[in-house]
Amino acid sequence: MAKYVKIYNERNNALVGDKIKVADSFWTRFKGLMMAPDLAEGEGLIITPCNSIHMMFMRYAIDALFIDKTNKIVAIYENLKPWIGLTKLYSNVVSVIELPANIVKKLDLKIDDSLRLEYIQ
Numbered sequence: 001m002a003k004y005v006k007i008y009n010e011r012n013n014a015l016v017g018d019k020i021k022v023a024d025s026f027w028t029r030f031k032g033l034m035m036a037p038d039l040a041e042g043e044g045l046i047i048t049p050c051n052s053i054h055m056m057f058m059r060y061a062i063d064a065l066f067i068d069k070t071n072k073i074v075a076i077y078e079n080l081k082p083w084i085g086l087t088k089l090y091s092n093v094v095s096v097i098e099l100p101a102n103i104v105k106k107l108d109l110k111i112d113d114s115l116r117l118e119y120i121q
Contacts, residue, residue, distance in 0.1 A: 003066040003119065005046060007097065010114040014107050017099060020044040022119075032098070034058060039100040046117075048095035055085030060099040071115045078104050 003022040008015055019042050023029045029047050032055040033039070046054070053064060059082055066087070067076040073092050076087070079101050103109075 051093040058082040
């Protein structure tokens, strides 16, 4: 059974996503969004633990938020392209949140913003 989380930006209380799937097992982390259908607004994937991503076998671009153990945004990648997108490895990151492309701009997400995660039962 899939687990989901709602994510809010603490700076402005904006809803980042209300149907963010949790990838926390070997298989769900390995699979990620590869070959998955396009994300709708409000959808996404949080991969934990994770400190780097690639875009191999992806069919669409995404935005990615890299967060530390306090849920603070450490790095932001916008519009990562399918097949060619690649991020660096971050030693201080514990999770990556993958979101629809262009959502970072739309929601005015910034490095150092703190996120609030509410797990959905």
